[in-house]
Amino acid sequence: MQPDFAELNRFLLDCPPFDQLSSEQRQWAAGQIKAAYLNEHNVDELFSAHSPALYIVRSGGFDLLAPDGTLIERLESHDLFGFPSLLTGRDVVNKLKVIEDGIVYILSAATFDQLRQHSRAFEHYFIRAHEQRLLSQQGQRSAPFSPQNAPSSPATPDFSRAEGRAALSNASGDSLQCLVGEVVTRAPVGLPSTATIQEAAQRMRDEKISSVLVVDEGKLVGILTDRDLRNRVVAQGLDYNIHVNAVMTQAPATVRGGQTLLDALTLMTQENIHHIPVLDDNEQPLGMLTNTDLMRQQKSEPVMLISALNKAPTRAALVQEAQHIPEYMHRFGLRLNDAAAVGRLLASLTDTMTRKLIDFYEREHGVAPAAYVWLAFGSQGREDQTLSSDQDNGLLLANELNEQQLAWFAGLGDYVCEGLAECGVPKCPGNIMASNPDCRRTKAGWLERFTSWTESPTPKALMYCQIFFDSRNVRGSKRLYQAYREDVAKLGKSEFFLGNLARLQANVQVPLGLFNRFRGTESGKDSDLIDIKRHGLALINDIVRLYSLHAGLTEPRTLTRLQLLQDSKLLNRKDNQALAEAWQFLTQLRLQHQLAVWGTAKPKNALDPDELSTLTRRQLKSAFRILKDCQQGVSLKFGRSG
Template sequence: MSATVEITEVISFLQKTPPFQFLDGNALKRIASGLEVQYIKVEQSTAIETPESGPVLHIIRRGAFEIRSQEGLLVDRLADGECFGISSILENNPEGFTVIALEDSLVYRLDRKTFQTIADDYPSFLSYFTSTRANRLRKLFASQTHPTITPAIHLSNSVDSLMSSGLIATDIDSTVQAVAKKMTAARVSSILILENEQMIGILTDRDLRSRVLATALPADTPVGDIMTHDPVYLSQQASIMEALLLMSERDIHHLPIISHDAKPIGMITSTDLLRNQQLSPLLLASEISRQTNVPALINTCKRLPALINNLVVTNISPVDIGRVLATISDNLIQQLIKLAMMQYGQAPMDFNFLVFGSLARREQSLGSDQDNALMLENEPNEQEVHYFNRLARFVSDGLHHCGFPYCPGNIMATNPTWMMSRQQWQRQFNYWIEKSTPKALLNASIFFDIRSSYGPEEPARQLQAETLNHCQKNSIFLATLTRNALRSRPPLGFFRNLVLESTGEHKNELDLKHNGIALINDLARIYGLATGETSTSTIERLQNLGNKKAMSQENIHNLQDAWMFLSELRLQTQHDHWQQHGKISAYLDPTHLSQLERRHLKATFKAIASAQDMAKIRFANGLPS
């Protein structure tokens, strides 16, 4: 429903809105006198409607919208002071764009006749809109033709779009000979074992070779004796990306798919995925594991930036991209250790190759450096120290040449300080917790996100469990850690303006990592240490805090949304910088953001600041600043 607009109010608004702000008073009065106001509800599609009188230009007075193409591709997001309907008023919307309200909104509508009169009198006015339209068309063209390397399938599609639905199954009493015949007849490489229509096991052709032929079991052996019990599976609503990650992380080649009522309905194999993807995490991880020398590994890893950038432009979530990088990093570390042992011999004792920071959290992005160490079964003698020094150097150098730079702070296994026995590591963590010195607090922000990339899992689990137990009992450590973390605040100044870098190479830019994402990581870590949370992932830590009632659901959702938004911005910024300059940077120029994105960014920083204040009240109240 339309109404006449108060001219004085709208002129005041237009004087602050490009390109209207460059028009003289008479032109603004002409525009304002012909405007109509329209209220649009959230999720309402305006379809850039054309009234009987002809196309109109929509000027957003208050609200947020997104423009989508006929194919549903996102063209742009808009907020206060921006316009849509430009294609309509210039050329009757030949692209067929649709506009959807993201929140309840108010817009001004300017008819084509008035628009054309102003455009004739002010060429720069018309140039602004033709340029805006051209920019949106470029965005649309880029989204349609970007040279991604996975054209056959979209990783966000559900797995049921790719799975084989002709399910081959048997019961637990079938013999291996009968099962082998059934698999051969169906030309499949796996079979499910069912009981009352529920999946209880899986048998693959690899199992038949290794568990039957290699051990000379008789042909009448029941399949229940050799099957894999309770196999990993996914629901049919899961994405292809989730299937890729799960199969890479678990090193499995067959993944059953179940329906909403937990009944098996299909199967995805690694062959299915690789056949449809020339460049995938699964393929790269698999190729890394097959390389027999470091130069071959380096050559294989040259595809990593293209893979990650491919995931960015296909809108894979930052959580999944982090998992992809972690899976590939783990495979690379494990293969480098294997090659080192081929050169230097088997290790003289069990050991763990520990990783910290973003790799431990599975939150790496392009350009992430190394943070690692060695945890040995026992205190080494001189000869054993020499062995592990060589192994650490081999692995660290290999990681560096494969695209994971040396740590500037020397937190690497090559540093003798970070090669210790299990007992020494536990004493080191206890010391940091008890002393709470500035250096100890700095180390806590790095080392307390810990995971074993290689070696037996139990020692690393024990180290984490004992450390968490010690943290929970030491309120002074948690208070001091909180106080130290809160020294870094979101980059918001007076009147909620963004505070940018003031000097140097990144002047007038934002450091998305240290001024945003790291602040959320710190909060999730503090709460995680206080509640004994074993997960190291920031998103999982926050989610589990809700289950433990350790943080309000509102704060949890705000921080999760903030982390996702900032991480998406960071990945997109890195992608753009890599495309333009061939190197990675996480510094963002806010002028490249739309008005809606800038508003969202400010709201995100405000949410982080609020959560920091709550953490201070809970953990550090009473401590001197």
């Protein structure tokens, strides 16, 4: 009689998409499997005798090579191969090279087709895998950790974004994941810019609203608020009959209807505004989102957290409120669909604390004696901050300051960096902080610094100068910052500099396999863990920064940089999308990991591949393959010059 194949069944249950089959289907499939002991002596013979077939690696390690000998994939336990030929009917052209002998299961074409006909999930998995879309959003609905190693939280991570998010928002417990467009139900109230101030005020009274959109020919040109009427009209004693365009805020910050409330909250916190116009994808006004709308989401912890930080009356109170951030982020992160939002939110919290600290300093030492900009660099600048990110900041100062003025800014740097550290944002070990005189410079001073990097870089300087290109203006003169940032962008376009960066990036080793002995990276030798920051996220940031520098972009955020690079001639759309997907996947994986090792001494950026589910391991390998490809692309495009 037929055995129950318990061992094989257990394996298949942990080997997507076989876990999607019914138990009868799986049992049937198990009975069709042939197991082969694969080694260098029989690999070619076996491959040609059975192909086309689906191969499932049970043990050992094998390299799948293209006909020209380039490595397509390093295959380890639970990896699948051979299915592209089954799906397309094309001949098998790839070759297999044995790294370590092992057992490979063979499933015949007939069996594969049977399963495909009887299980849609099975079929879909292979179609997605064949199109190399395992990382795209629909493909990511999996728990990243295997069941026995799952973090002890009730979270079922779900990577789906816009699609289905509204429906999920209630179930997943945080209304900040609602889309802005769903909250703004009231039709936009707009006036032409030629309306008088009095007309505007009357309209606001009639509509019972605290702000109004200024719209010319269907296009948003400004916004007028209660506060503007007080500060810019009444306080100044202006005539009520002049046009609103004289007192409105021009070209205000906006959100799209398709963004989440959390995105809007982050932006409003960063810009320190209480009203934000909402536009549709065609730039048409949809309405206004106000603080009150957000405050209705009272149960939402981020809203309470931000308002508590903003209301803190003293430095001591701010520090005390900030102690709650890790706990809030932990609870909040567990419910969140969009891991990137956590990085944005953390950056905006750091922005808020920075501004509050600047306010406290000004209260004690008088207002700033000259124009300046508080600069955020690195992860705060890119808005991909984590709870373990340290401070990276600096000051951009006006020219020709006297000693007393310089002393004021030196004091500011010390005060704010010290305060941030007390609030839980660790000091920068590399001393990239405004408390360091080297990081308080005039525009010319900063440009001199950038020039030394772009024109005669030492290898070490090259490595650490990159984060200075990921900057944002946290507080201070917009004009000063813009002039500075545009000049920095010009320096960053140097071909010599880009060539050096490209060569630096080519040295970063991307893991081929996940398990230690198949990884092929130097750093992996002593460790069973994979550093997904160093070998993953940081490398994507570096690659995307390189393309952005070349294009002269001033935007610091990696995903937005990729959006702006959509029409780039150097970076094709496929690679662009693949980089974005890999970045999102790794960001999500890192967040999950950081939540799982919460409160322990375990590394924050390094994962144990044994603790990942099979699907996540395949996705991680897929992300590394994308990186490897893009890394080679960078070498080809930029590596030659300099």
